[in-house]
Amino acid sequence: MNQGLTSTAEAINKLIQELNKLPGIGPKSAQRLTYYLLRAPEEQARLLADAILSVKQEITLCPTCFNVTDSAPCLICRSEERDQSKICIVEQPQDILALEHTRVYKGLYHVLHGAISPTEGIGANDIRIKELLERLKSSSMDEVILATNTNLEGEQTALYLNHLISPLGIKVTRLARGLPFGTELEYADDVTLTRAIEGRQEF
Ligand SMILES: [Zn+2]
Numbered sequence: 001m002n003q004g005l006t007s008t009a010e011a012i013n014k015l016i017q018e019l020n021k022l023p024g025i026g027p028k029s030a031q032r033l034t035y036y037l038l039r040a041p042e043e044q045a046r047l048l049a050d051a052i053l054s055v056k057q058e059i060t061l062c063p064t065c066f067n068v069t070d071s072a073p074c075l076i077c078r079s080e081e082r083d084q085s086k087i088c089i090v091e092q093p094q095d096i097l098a099l100e101h102t103r104v105y106k107g108l109y110h111v112l113h114g115a116i117s118p119t120e121g122i123g124a125n126d127i128r129i130k131e132l133l134e135r136l137k138s139s140s141m142d143e144v145i146l147a148t149n150t151n152l153e154g155e156q157t158a159l160y161l162n163h164l165i166s167p168l169g170i171k172v173t174r175l176a177r178g179l180p181f182g183t184e185l186e187y188a189d190d191v192t193l194t195r196a197i198e199g200r201q202e203f
Contacts, residue, residue, distance in 0.1 A: 066111040085142040086144075089112060090148065092111065110135065112132070113128055137168065143171045144161075146158040174200060
């Protein structure tokens with residue numbers, strides 16, 4: 001229990017502590033959310049709790065693209081309207097959300113679940129690169145779009161992937177123009193992302 005909160009009911013402290021563990025939620029926000037939920041109708045709290053549990057219980061990774069999904073394969077991999085000749089490589093599932101929001105890209109995706117980072121001890125074998133290569137070899141893709149973040153790890157990963165994919169005879173492009181260095185795709189705005197997809201250049 002936090003020092004100074006001993007006068008507060010244990011259940012309240014517990015919720016504050018749990019919310020405080022979430023990214024972007026500091027102690028003050030955690031307190032505000034807790035007291036908001038205390039005042040909210042029980043139904044609202046139940047819906048929130050159920051939504052959190054459902055995400056954990058029903059969501060798995062698509063066995064093809066490794067996006068988060070409640071069906072296997074996922075909706076994008078299953079769709080007949082998607083361009084099967086293009087594949088966009090992203091670091092995280094939430095990057096797909098950002099790219100889909102622009103509505104300009106109609107191809108497939110592959111989620112690496114990270115980026116190569118020697119400083120953090122993350123190597124090529126720790127992210128879904130092997131699965132990507134297997135997928136590329138067993139399909140007929142025209143273009144691989146490297147949409148990793150434009151920070152150091154993202155650039156290193158893109159370079160490494162280009163080195164592996166180019167020999168397969170597939171065009172490799174990099175989504176970069178318009179995206180300032182250090183950009184995490186997830187936080188890029190629609191206009192910038194759209195420009196980056198449309199202005200992608202051959203590696
Ligand atoms: Zn999929």
